[in-house]
Amino acid sequence: DAKTTQPTSMDCAEGRAANLPCNHSTISGNEYVYWYRQIHSQGPQYIIHGLKNNETNEMASLIITEDRKSSTLILPHATLRDTAVYYCIVRVAVGFQKLVFGTGTRLLVSP
Amino acid sequence: SQTIHQWPATLVQPVGSPLSLECTVEGTSNPNLYWYRQAAGRGLQLLFYSVGIGQISSEVPQNLSASRPQDRQFILSSKKLLLSDSGFYLCAWSVKGAHEQYFGPGTRLTVT
Numbered sequence: 317d318a319k320t321t322q323p324t325s326m327d328c329a330e331g332r333a334a335n336l337p338c339n340h341s342t343i344s345g346n347e348y349v350y351w352y353r354q355i356h357s358q359g360p361q362y363i364i365h366g367l368k369n370n371e372t373n374e375m376a377s378l379i380i381t382e383d384r385k386s387s388t389l390i391l392p393h394a395t396l397r398d399t400a401v402y403y404c405i406v407r408v409a410v411g412f413q414k415l416v417f418g419t420g421t422r423l424l425v426s427p
Numbered sequence: 428s429q430t431i432h433q434w435p436a437t438l439v440q441p442v443g444s445p446l447s448l449e450c451t452v453e454g455t456s457n458p459n460l461y462w463y464r465q466a467a468g469r470g471l472q473l474l475f476y477s478v479g480i481g482q483i484s485s486e487v488p489q490n491l492s493a494s495r496p497q498d499r500q501f502i503l504s505s506k507k508l509l510l511s512d513s514g515f516y517l518c519a520w521s522v523k524g525a526h527e528q529y530f531g532p533g534t535r536l537t538v539t
Contacts, residue, residue, distance in 0.1 A: 348526065359517045359530030360471065413459065413521045413528045414486075417471040 320404045325422040328398075334391040336421050338404030341385040348409045349380060351389045352417075353400040360403065360417070363389065394425045429454035433518050433531040440538055446491075446505040448534050450518030453499065458520040460501040461528070462493055465515040477501060478523070513538045 321339040328334040351363040403420040475493035
């Protein structure tokens with residue numbers, strides 16, 4: 317599975333958009349980009365995934381660059397409850413889902 | 428709807444004692460099941476996964492074992508706990524072929 321690089325931490329004001337970047341320059345053509353988040357002392361929560369097209373759901377938007385070497389998770393209107401560690405994971409979507417979690421980005425949303 | 432249960436929520440055990448953590452999933456059948464561990468200040472590490480009853484694969488050699496006696500039940504065990512077994516243990520499940528993986532609330536284990 318491709319390696320990902322994320323900033324260690326980011327800050328965001330409540331109500332503003334939070335844009336979390338992820339670099340995955342060695343991504344292969346059949347690898348998907350997945351985003352999960354982990355709120356303190358809870359299990360991780362699936363957010364969104366994509367292959368090459370931009371994706372949007374009720375939680376967030378995922379923007380993948382045309383060369384697929386990087387992506388950005390966008391929380392359009394961050395709330396205090398979005399404070400969490402956000403993990404970007406790249407893997408092939410076949411077989412069982414072995415997720416390899418890195419250190420992620422710690423997002424702090426402030427009033 | 429599907430739900431995943433883990434118990435106990437917290438556990439304090441002495442070194443050398445046995446361990447049994449249980450995870451059950453409701454509202455689905457024939458799921459893939461996973462055990463992860465998160466040591467203090469570190470990322471999640473996959474310990475075991477199962478694609479069916481009695482089918483267990485281990486990702487890392489260690490002091491722990493897993494079993495799947497029923498379709499939606501996954502158990503993590505140890506005969507003798509070590510201090511290094513302390514951590515946050517998470518069970519997860521996924522539908523075969525689907526992208527999403529769903530995590531339980533976790534068990535925080537402290538070995539003293």
